[in-house]
Amino acid sequence: MVARGLAAQSALVSVWLAFVTEVCLLALFGTAALCLYRIVIGPRAADRAIAFDTLSSVIVGMVCLLTILWESTLYFDAVWILTLVGFLGSAAIARYLARGRLFR
């Protein structure tokens, strides 16, 4: 079974919860593929920017699910750091698109 493959061996997380987590993880991989497709075909820069914003959200979600699956809190700092960095990136891209430069 896939559940025992990815999950930690000393299971605090029960088998069915690990299974649900893996199904959600696969679905998030599909969503990431959709975002990558929009990044490839996006007609102009803002389409790619918004798709990249969604892609960073999807990666944050994947980190959350892996945190549950591996019962490890090591990667949880990445969640809110990625949140802040993603916002800074989107704000910088929006400012660049509107004004043609970042700093006055």
Add this chain to the structure above:
Amino acid sequence: MSDVAHVAQELLVAASMLIGTFFMIVTGVGLIRFPDVFCRMHAAGKAGTIGISLLILAPTLFFLDREPFVSVRGVLAIVFQALTTPGATYLLAHACYVRRYPLHDRTQLDELKEWLPTVSDEEFGRE
């Protein structure tokens, strides 16, 4: 922690994971299917925010009894995400409108036309 409470906790974790994943899938499908950039931002700004909030809520609930400080960080991450994602989407939409990104053919009403000055590509290069 008693057995019933443990099962209830796992049920809550699974429910928030499943609902959050559903909203993220809706966001991805909206990004592909919607016709113009403002509609795509509508998908990414609303469904994406609620989806990622629920996905962060899942480990927050999961570690609630074992490592409470992790849960505090999870709540902080939810607050950050709920504050910043709509803000970033608004900034991008504002930039798109100012630079005259094309609206969809079937757009009925453009109320912003008389309020927000726009800049075409030729004027933009000159500065």
